[in-house]
Amino acid sequence: MTHPKSCERAKRHQCRCSDCGGAQHGWPYGLDLARDPSPTGRQEARERSDIAWAASSPPKGKRGPSKQRQAAATDSATVDLIEWLSENPQTVERIQEIGDLLTGRVVGELDKRFGGDRPRETRRRLTEHFWCDLLVALAEGIEEFSKAMDRIPEYVTAAIIDSRKAENRSPLLEALVTLAVRTAWEPIKDMIRAGGVEELQRTCRILAVLICPAPEDHAAVQNGALLPLAQEGMLEISRERLEQVFPAEWVRRLRDDLGGA
Template sequence: MDLVRSTPDDRRRRRAGHEEGLKREPGSRRLKNSEKNRSIVVDLARLDAVDWLAGSSGDGAPGRTRQDSERASGGGRGAESHVQPAEQVSVLAKAMATETWPRISGRLDQVTPHPRDVRRELAHHGWCDLLVGMIRVIESVNGPLRALSRMPASLIKDAILTSSAQDARPHVTAAVVGLVVDEVWRAFIAVACGGGSPFGLLGGEEALRALRILAVFICPAPRRHPEVRRYALKPLGEDVHHILTAQTEARLAELFAEWLP
């Protein structure tokens, strides 16, 4: 999120550096389908999201008021206080990671004899898989976000345990996943449904957008994580706010199967 608070010139310089690193097929404008190009294009997509968040924090931003959010989530009326998308992402990140990790870490030795291995393996796409699971649950809810409190967390746990990255996490067992999901899901519900939120309730699309951006930001390598591309990155291009530029989407379509028609 530090990049969101940087100057436009800083972001333009970073983008120019990425652009210079792209390699094309000889005698063609088509990008080489290389690991380096895939990494650069994903970084450019991240910069698109950063630019959108930074732009949405200024005048005319698509931020919501507490009153708007309560209506979208099925809540009542409330005092208005504008909340911009960048703050929504930051608050969710703090609530779900910074505030839950001490409790999770303190209880790991109760569910596994290998807590150090678990901590290391969770860094291998464990957290972005968690966000993908949450995204998929929210997508399945046809109604206000308040209905999430009745959704079984097992759907999120299954998304982690069946992830393409799970084979590299042998110590992240069902018991470990249960501990992590229960803590993080409880924190998310508190924020999204208003109980522990400093800015009121999130609407469903707001929650999905914030979680998708967060998943793309924290994933160590979206180019190697198809679930993040399918459930987080690609939907950002389809978002009503056009978070990804047309150029970025065209490049993603050249390099990743998820963008094929």
């Protein structure tokens, strides 16, 4: 798949790439940074997020946090996860494997079934948080049905459709969602047997954060990826920033998970 580097290295919190349909947004560069033996790239990414945070204004009065402040907070968390990945190369390779599955086999099947003469139009519709929805739902489905694997694709399909409806995102054909889920599921099921449930959940969650164009605008990623990852892959400063920009219920759940800290 021909793909512009501007999408892989995206700094703006949006994606309209009809080349990949959002399936290659952000995460290839995130893995490049994690693999780089030099810390320079990761340090520069952290400096950018720190500068953006410092430049954003804290909320005043009854006004909530600005979009710029929310974006800076999620960028800070993303840099933490990339730093964590730099010390966990096995997870990097699993993320690469799942990312390649999405950009290759899954996108290919969707193009064949739904692309017609204008595959770019179909792909463009997927840029609105479809892939991060898919990854978060997979992580949750694995946890929910780890002892009943055959039920996971059905659960994931329903979770994606319900999530998009709840967040007022553009609807997608159920057949398209089902095909994407089932195409991704068979190889992922083999990965569960090889690496275990917990590791694959972590892999899907980190990839969901890396691939999401704007986690601050995506409740499924906030609750299904950033919240569980905050316990193991984030610095205290990033957790504090997220607490300042995310809803009170998210903060309460985070503190409960951290033992009431």
